[in-house]
Amino acid sequence: MKDSNLLDVIIIGGSYAGLSAGMTLGRAMRKVLIIDSGKPCNAQTPHSHNFLTLDGERPAEIARKAKEQVLAYPTVSFRNDLVISAKKPDGFFELTTASGEMFSARKLLFTTGVKDLMPDIKGFAACWGISVIHCPYCHGYEVRHQKTAVLINGNDAFHFAQILSNWTKELVLFTNGPITLDTEQQEQLKKNNIQWIETPVGRLLHTDGQLKSIVLSDGEEHSFSVMYARIPFEQHSSIPQELGCKLNEQGYLEVSEMQQTSVAGIYAAGDNTTMGRSVAIAVAAGVRSGSMINYELIMDSW
Template sequence: MEINNPLEVIIIGGSYAGLSAAMTLGRAMRKVLVIDSGQPCNAQTPHSHNFITHDGETPAEIVRKAKAQVLKYPTVEFLNDRVISAEKSGASFELKTESGKKLRAKKLVFATGLKDRMPDIPGFAECWGISVIHCPYCHGYEVRHQKTAMLANGNDALHFAQVLSNWTKELVLFTNGPISLDADQQAQLIKHGVSWIEAPLSHIIHQNGQLTHLVLKDGQEHAFAVMYARIPFDQHSSLPQELGCALTGQGFLEVDELQHTNIPGIYAAGDNTTMMRAVSQAVAAGMRAGAAINYDLIVESW
């Protein structure tokens, strides 16, 4: 494909935040290229919820519709590729892609998302996003009032129990080792009927990603159809940090209210910037980034 190079904006990541930013910029008649490698973190999630007009659709279908609408704007292009390097060059940024393309743009948007680090528990990855889930606002209604497992420990476990108690009163905490909540926190769990099991998990029994049993290393089996889990993550792309973008203490890209990073000309939006990992949040952040970029370009040429 022929790309109108140099560009005004390159958006790395073509999911919800990236496409939302592209639409905003396309409507501002900016020359934009969206680059996406086709590796979304929610690839096996069967349904997306809590996003009005799209409630219950598959994540892939939402992206398909969004991409079709965005590409109706003639100044927006899309490239299936992966950016492997990026550097500042004068007033622009120079990028190289896996396929060998060299690109230049005045502004960069990283809508690259996060990469979840799966625990070493056989069956976990196969269930992730299907019956082992992370967010009650995204998935909780569908599993409401069910006996529910939580995989967490420490302060995260207490917070998780508080939140999940809105959707079910049958909560069992699996700490996967010695519990690290203090006596007061344990008393709070007991007060609200939350029990816990400290024996480490051995593996998960499932059928095509649908959890049926949690198996402990001591041989015990516990029947559950759903489990929430808090697991660590990495930035899906290391390029922002290589360019000098700062991270928060939680590991997210640090941005202001208009999605500027600490590096002039670089913006970030979506899951890579916030613990609120939801389609609606990503779309809103992408729109803010697009509007901020357009305004910044106007001011620079005024």
């Protein structure tokens, strides 16, 4: 393959981490292609918080501004497409997209995020990211001091309750079945006036994603306007694993401090690598990965 047809980097995923890396690499005059399928996990979230200069901005607007600024760098291009396969037959990575196009690059960066797996609770998916939320640092201030539901069980429930008690003292834990906290943890919850309800949740009543009440499987109804939840997820893209990249015990792509995966030449950044899901964290990881990829490209040429 002629070098003129070879990209320095292909970034798979064009949200905050991917765009941030794209800007870093564009400023290093690297030939970069960003490929994005247009399905961000925070599509329903009305506002993003805890990001300097853009606190309270709509996530889609942050992405729009970022894309506009990144594409001002002439060596960076963007395609709306879905990468469906990747291989490394001759020292370079070769990717194929759903539209049938093929691209080759020296390095890959996966900023593909994760896919949240919704529980079988009617109304939950419609409220997710709006009034059923995952992170107090992202959304806790806006719902501070409110009566708050928490849908979780086990050790994570205990630690999550501890953290959330900073934002509100009116917490009710919905364990969605028999509580699995040990006796000491239960005593600590009682000591801090946190009650729990073991009856499974049947459905969430809402208006356009704004929670009104929680209806249990026995018909009992509890009024709440906000709920926190920890739900399972899966990698949005299986391609990194197909290329040999390792996952850690939590199901995230295993990366070094500089965002390198377990496979040489492949990097990952953003929600697919960490439980710290926020725009600010993703942007920072994008800068790190872009800087390290550029450094590796420089070293490869010496």
